[in-house]
Amino acid sequence: MKDIEDLIQKAVELQSNGLITAQIADELNISRETVVWLLTRSKKEETTPAPKDISVNWSSIGKSAKRLHNVSLALCDMVLETMEKINAEVDVVVGIAANGIPLASMMAYELDADLAIYHRKGQESVKTGHRGIISRNFGSVAGKNCIIVDDVITTGSTSTEVIEQLKEMDAKPRVVVVLVDKKGVDTMHNVPIQSLVRIARLD
Numbered sequence: 001m002k003d004i005e006d007l008i009q010k011a012v013e014l015q016s017n018g019l020i021t022a023q024i025a026d027e028l029n030i031s032r033e034t035v036v037w038l039l040t041r042s043k044k045e046e047t048t049p050a051p052k053d054i055s056v057n058w059s060s061i062g063k064s065a066k067r068l069h070n071v072s073l074a075l076c077d078m079v080l081e082t083m084e085k086i087n088a089e090v091d092v093v094v095g096i097a098a099n100g101i102p103l104a105s106m107m108a109y110e111l112d113a114d115l116a117i118y119h120r121k122g123q124e125s126v127k128t129g130h131r132g133i134i135s136r137n138f139g140s141v142a143g144k145n146c147i148i149v150d151d152v153i154t155t156g157s158t159s160t161e162v163i164e165q166l167k168e169m170d171a172k173p174r175v176v177v178v179l180v181d182k183k184g185v186d187t188m189h190n191v192p193i194q195s196l197v198r199i200a201r202l203d
């Protein structure tokens, strides 16, 4: 119960800082439906039963470079296992901004690969068909074996977008690797999904 009260407080705080529902959902790693539920509940209004969702807080890893490094080693190990199966080398590690960047940087160093950063566009831009970009300040992806790194998969829309975008750029997305996979699928667009923790609902 305390966790729910904490989440309500955090959601209200983020809303009062000007964040919209989608941004609050991303920040708290929960669905938009859950954000609406939390905000409704904060007003003590009648609410429907809570949506089936799981809140992920990985700040105990994120606050420590040493822990991030250790976790990135585990993610590299999983990636290499997958890459061995398809007999391919990692050319580029693509970190999804913002949360995928620290892990992707450390993984690129460990794998002796280039680092690329993918910036998503806002939700409105996505609706109108504009997608994100690979930052010019980092590596390029065309023609290269890429692994995609992020913190959490919730709906999978971010990973799907990046896979599609990389394919359009003639890159070869080989694996998506995350800390926590809340969606629990094996592949997206035929690209394998690897996670340290995979959540599976039993109901």
Ligand SMILES: O=P(O)(O)OC[C@H]1O[C@H](OP(=O)(O)OP(=O)(O)O)[C@H](O)[C@@H]1O
Pocket: 023, 025, 026, 027, 096, 097, 098, 099, 100, 120, 150, 151, 152, 153, 154, 155, 156, 157, 158, 159
């Ligand atoms: O599977 P999905 O439903 O697409 O959600 C997962 C994405 O949401 C969060 O990113 P966000 O868009 O908040 O960007 P941020 O890393 O800048 O917070 C998270 O870091 C993932 O990238």
